[in-house]
Amino acid sequence: MDAISQPLLSVRDLSVAFHQGGRVSTAVDRVSFDIKRGECIALVGESGSGKSVSALSVLKLLPYPVASHPSGSIRFKGRDLLPLSEGEMRELRGSDISIIFQEPMTSLNPLHTIERQISEILQLHQPISNSAARTRVLELLTQVGIPEPETRLGSYPHQLSGGQRQRVMIAMALANEPDLLIADEPTTALDVTVQAQILALLADIRARLGMSLLFITHDLGIVRRIADRVCVMNGGKIVEQGPVEQVFTAPSHPYTKALLAAEPKPDPAPPRPDQPVVMQAQDLKVWFPIKRGLFRSTVGHIKAVDGVSIAVRKGETLGVVGESGSGKTTLGLALLRLISSDGPIVFLGSEIQGLSFKQVRPFRRDMQIVFQDPFGSLSPRMSVGDIIAEGLSVHQPGLSEEEAEAKVVKALTEVGLDPATRFRYPHEFSGGQRQRISVARAVVLEPSFVVLDEPTSALDMLFQAQMVALLRDLQRKLDLTYMFISHDLRVVASLASHLIVMRHGKVVEEGAAAQLFKAPKTDYTRALFAAAFRNETAGNGTAAP
Template sequence: MSLLEVENLSLSIHGVPILKQVNLSIDSGHIVAVTGESGSGKSMTALAVMLLLPNGAQTQGEIRLDGRDVLTTPEAEMCALRGAAIGMVFQEPMTALNPVKSIGDQVMETILIHKAMPATQALDHAKEVLRRVGLPPERFPLSRYPHELSGGQRQRVVIAMAIALRPNLLIADEPTTALDVTTQAQILDLLKGLVREYGMGLLMITHDLAVVADMADQIVVMRHGEVVEAGPTDDLLHNMQHPYTRMLFEASDHQVALPDTAGDRPLLEVTQVVRDYRLPRKGLFDTPGHHRAVDQVSFTLNRGERLGLVGESGCGKSTLTRAILGLEEVQAGEIRLDGALVLTGHKPNPAVRRKMQVVFQDPYGSFNPRHKVARLITEPFHLLDTPPTGTERQDRIAEMLTAVGLSPDDAGKYIHEFSGGQRQRIAIARALIIRPELILFDEAVSALDVSVRAQILDLLAELCATYDLTYLFISHDLSVVRTITDRVMVMQAGKIVEQGETEQVFANPQHAYTRTLIDAAPVLPDIGVLAGQNV
């Protein structure tokens, strides 16, 4: 008998079908990956296993954990199972953690709620669990709070909470989506190690086949609430039967065709830029320290050129981006756009600022949900001395929405009426509407499904041909940077350690850190021809 057996699971919420006849099973010591696009039913399947369903949910079928029917288990008994027999790692650790409680208290909380041991023993056990996930108390005291840790470290705390009582089943819901490649590799290695060491079953939910291609024993592909294909990983990857599975595979390794550029005129010039942050005093009479986020960075971005910037979290990418936008003062060096300084005195130069726009990682968070699309994408008009009005304004809105693959009628809708990919298209329309000379893409496709990501990358290639875009593309996803840029810079600890033609850097990296990043990136196996089709 398998550890977890899901048989003919159907789920509806207020009469709306969500899951349809879902079947999967997990054995102890095995990893099963459930993959598919957003809305395919992956997370709802996991929540059904935990019996954490919303009001109005109705289920049919069976979910058995160690032979016990979960769907008929009373809530009081499920509370005893959650955290003890089933652990769950959520996608966004900052929202899964309590910001006002220390990491030690949060790991201990799982132990104490289940009364697994006295408080004194719970403290020692929390230390050992945190040590097991790579956070030794000597370097990461239990008194630290979530905001004092990096994204990867916070994810390790969430994993520690989930495995504190060594559950038989661990569910990981997109645990690496927002992490850089080296941290992602560490988290995946950690999860594989826990399965080997504890013999637990792991249900891994992800939208990226490349993440699980070399770690899962079995892959389950879901679409529109149904399992369209499932099987052992090697068999499925080498003999894909369903067109949707092949589409996911192709999208995971999507390549775009950028138009040629003859960029030889400097547009953005960054010269010996230094940005320091003051650190708090360690003692009452101690001199305050400082952290150098950007260290003597210099580069030139030519007109019509597409430049990539890669590096781990905390390497200084975002600080450098804010400095280029004039949102951060620098202690040394200068930043010029088209020959003019970005900062005049201590304020952004408005004549320069209107020539730059930015596309953020989270499009929903960068929009005001109370405003309609027409107002949202025309926000940059306030940078202009004479913004367009009347018919000219409406024509500009229609042109931009059409350029990003949307309809002019979408101008009258609210942002919540769109999918994630459509929201990112709207964000790109907002960046383009005043025809800036430079666009900064800050992790603009990191949170998107692989198929949606492929569509956005194709859109950027089309826009490059139409508008001759010049952009700085910041990302931790090396496969994306490789296909969407002409040149790439690699940043480590505030310094540019390597830069050059994109393909040359990826094919023949000169710096050890660049090789580390490339080696850590998940790669789909080269399996040639699948089911009679080229992949």
């Protein structure tokens, strides 16, 4: 077979085993697939099925020697990658093969600016001047949809929204126009409009450069739009593979059928006008100063939240939607007094805006958050059991060790995780499993108000449906009040009774969720909903709720 006709990447009988504490567990079991030049292959399956482990094996990014390959080969352009040294692999990474990681906050260097991180990728693999590198960085940031990229060159990762950080990761991966791009959930943190832009960008680069794409996702709508062929993984094995249209229209394996049928059922908690207001804010503002010059003078502000007023009653769910960078997460953090803001905030009848950190502490048990990036919010040095129990030790110090242990076991069971895994560490779990650990940590204290910041973004379709059902059951059992932040409008529709739509830090429309989904009033809301439900219709046959 000549170099033109042979697959760009050929994986044969690949197995991956992890060795820890004298135990050996198989994460990938004799997986085989090919990727042709210019082709897009999608790996789909539930969290922990082996998708990401298979992809990381291609670049030899697994934690060796904890991980090993009992069998198999990975050939790129006919060259077996598994025997290569670290130095040889370093030459390939970021040049011939690039990767977009699932969790951008843990992949970006918190001490370096965005410009420096992208420039380093360029200068590592090609001679390029600083001015030429800056021009290329601006071009890349524009391509991936970063607004006003000139103002973002000096930004650090923590100053960007989750979606913006993901777009920076995509810019870094595309910097050297690789032959193969591995995309591990690259649109997880993106709203539907930017998601469409990124998918169009990847399709354009594939067509222009003949780039191949290994696309890992749990979003079946995206698979149908972008992939040529799909491999369905379950329990570390590929249970079915073939052309996308064939697999989607006539699946043969029971697991594939279940995956395609999974969808959260709309059943939001009804409005409760007779219940007290749990969380309320009036004309809330969060402005970040823009400083320039030798003396770092303030020359303007980024108005992340600009005059937002909300009121959430006990037992209700407030849905917050909008594009990445619209202020959704910043609003949630401000309400919980995790960042500074201006404007009154009343929680459980008490004004908390002017309170000191120590004075706010007694309220912390009743206000919890599930962060968008689960890995970045879980301590890598603590076991899962200790992470979940940490809040109990702070807010319920009178509990005995046995009582705290029982609460941890109950919380893990409620979120669908085996309690026996509580002795393991966050890096030993998949992205979706880490998200469920974050939910367990939040609900173990049985709080009154929970901010859910993209809690289903890292979950596959099966676990999305389970997580929505779990959140709904917990809400009804514990009478919880939620603020549900998401770009997945299908999931929002299944939980939210009231909805606000944000853009550029302001609320552009709000009202009863069911009514707003049926008859949005503003052009922006109509465009947002049209993009979301057009994707859904294209992907799996569903329509707007």
